[in-house]
Amino acid sequence: MTAAPLTLTPVGVGPAYARTGEAQSCYLVRAAGRAICLDLGAGALNRLQAHLAPQDLELLVISHLHPDHCIDLLSLRIYMAWGPGAGHRLRILAPEGTREHMVRFGGEDGWDRAFAFEAFAGDRGEHDLGGGLALRYREVPHLKPTYxxxxxxxxxxxxxxxxxxxxxxxPELARDADLLLAECSSGADPVPDRQAHLDAAQAAAIANSAGVRRLLLTHCYPEHDRDAALALARSRAAMPVHWALQDQEVTV
Ligand SMILES: [Zn+2]
Structure with a gap:
């Protein structure tokens, strides 16, 4: 029996300021013909439409409320409430208070027409999405809360x-996973004090500790040397390592 396809397509790999041509965080997962989007930073909605009509998403997950992970919700709200997505209501799994947070930027109109908001509950949880597809989440140290x-x-x-x-x-959430998509904000350079991010060596250490089979790096600031970061991660990691590249689908 052939397994149903599970793929990951990086739609936007950029952090809070990105290289020219990079959208901010957004990753499209296709699971047996179903589409789930992880994060929607600036520029992501535009690029996402090269892959699918947003109303065809089954679920949009927002990991945390830093703008480079969620700000295109402002535009997607208009698309879904009054644009081509009108008549659909997109399910969103996001931190508690996301709707109120976005209303402060974009006003009250359209949010409930566009979206069905659901909040992460507590520091860990699980959703059975049906058809053999399951989602688990775990709070991680960053902006509180980040999942x-x-x-x-x-x-x-x-x-x-x-x-x-x-x-x-x-590492606990990622135990024995086939693929870990890990941020590498500072490339091969150590993360500056007090910043809750990862460098290449730390991403590799997490992948090793989790025992994952493949590591994809992403979310790197433009000033860091990505070749050096990849070389460092590969020298430390016990599994194949690559950069996540926009629009290049990876089969899990
Ligand atoms: Zn962040």
Missing amino acids: AVRLDLDGRSLVYGADCAPCGEL
């Missing part, structure tokens, strides 16, 4: 680490 997300389909699994500092929670 890393795991998707399992028919024995295959991918984990999105969101933004996070080195921690025990992400």
Whole structure:
């Protein structure tokens, strides 16, 4: 029996300020013909439409409320409430208070017409999405609260680490996963003090600790040397490592 396909397509890989041509955080997961989007930073809605009509998403997950992970909700609200998505209501799993947070930027109109908001509950949880697809989440240290997300389909699994500092929670969530998508904000350079992010060596350490089979790096600031970061991560990691590249689908 052939397993149903599980794929990850990076739609936007950029952090809070990105290289020219990069959208901010957004990753499209396709699981047996179903589409789930992880985060929607600036520029992501535009690029996402090259892959699918947003109203065809089954679920949009927002990991945390830093703008480079959620700000295109403002535009998607208009698209879904009054544009081509009108008549659909998109399910959103997001931190508690996301709707109120977005209303402060964009006004009251259209949010409930566009979206059905659901909040992460507590520091960990699980959703059975049906058809053998399961979503698990775990709070990780970053902006409070930030959630890393795991998707399992028919024995295959991918984990999105969101933004996070080195921690025990992400390796626990990612235990034995086929693919870990980990932020690498500062490339091969050490993360500056007091910033809750990862560098290449820390991302590799998390992947090793979790025992994942493949590591994809993402969310790197433009001033860091990505070749050096990849070389460092590969020298430390016990599994294949690559950069997540926009629009390049990865089969899990
Ligand atoms: Zn963040």
